[in-house]
Amino acid sequence: MSDLDLGFSMRMDDEAAVPASPVDMFAIRPDKKGPKSVAIIVFLGALLLAFQAYGDYQLHSAEDLSDEEILTLLETPNSQAADEDDITVEQYQEFHDAARESGGYALRAAGLGIGVLMMLVGSVLLFQLKPVGAWLNVGGASIGLVSGVVGSWLLGGAAAANLTGPLLLTYQILTYFCGVCMFSCIGLAALPLLNARARLALYPNPTVVLSLDEQE
Numbered sequence: 001m002s003d004l005d006l007g008f009s010m011r012m013d014d015e016a017a018v019p020a021s022p023v024d025m026f027a028i029r030p031d032k033k034g035p036k037s038v039a040i041i042v043f044l045g046a047l048l049l050a051f052q053a054y055g056d057y058q059l060h061s062a063e064d065l066s067d068e069e070i071l072t073l074l075e076t077p078n079s080q081a082a083d084e085d086d087i088t089v090e091q092y093q094e095f096h097d098a099a100r101e102s103g104g105y106a107l108r109a110a111g112l113g114i115g116v117l118m119m120l121v122g123s124v125l126l127f128q129l130k131p132v133g134a135w136l137n138v139g140g141a142s143i144g145l146v147s148g149v150v151g152s153w154l155l156g157g158a159a160a161a162n163l164t165g166p167l168l169l170t171y172q173i174l175t176y177f178c179g180v181c182m183f184s185c186i187g188l189a190a191l192p193l194l195n196a197r198a199r200l201a202l203y204p205n206p207t208v209v210l211s212l213d214e215q216e
Contacts, residue, residue, distance in 0.1 A: 111147020
């Protein structure tokens with residue numbers, strides 16, 4: 001029985017004979033928007049911390065506060081306290097002197113200042129998708145956490161020795177509040193290093209190209 005002739009023939013090139021590799025639909029792709037968004041938030045947060053650091057520096061540098069400044073500070077807490085818990089100008093001045101001697105203002109100002117500088121530089125580098133920027137942000141936030149908590153704890157000790165009522169409670173809570181805020185800042189700064197897609201944008205996988213010599 002003769003072969004059936006269909007009137008056409010098919011030729012397959014060598015390249016077409018090799019099946020193409022399937023596309024990986026579940027491959028992790030780099031996320032470049034995430035690290036940039038984190039960089040913007042860290043930059044804005046660093047600016048807010050800069051104001052706090054400058055305020056602590058001013059308080060540490062001020063040997064004596066004027067009566068007008070103290071009365072302005074005491075207006076709200078004294079209005080919420082009982083008569084026996086009212087704080088006088090002399091009491092607050094004694095607290096201010098004790099707070100300066102404890103080093104709480106100086107420690108917070110120095111630590112937050114260093115942390116702010118690191119986060120400002122780090123946020124700019126992170127926006128450029130440079131890994132060192134993320135590490136600078138984490139380091140700056142960590143320094144801010146330690147200095148902020150320890151400095152606030154020292155101020156709380158000075159407040160416990162000289163203040164009463166709502167103002168004393170405010171300084172006692174300030175230590176925990178500072179710790180929570182700075183710990184949240186560390187978590188945010190570390191996101192580009194922990195998230196798989198964001199980390200891939202900072203540390204892209206090198207592309208390997210294999211070339212096969214044609215054999216005759």
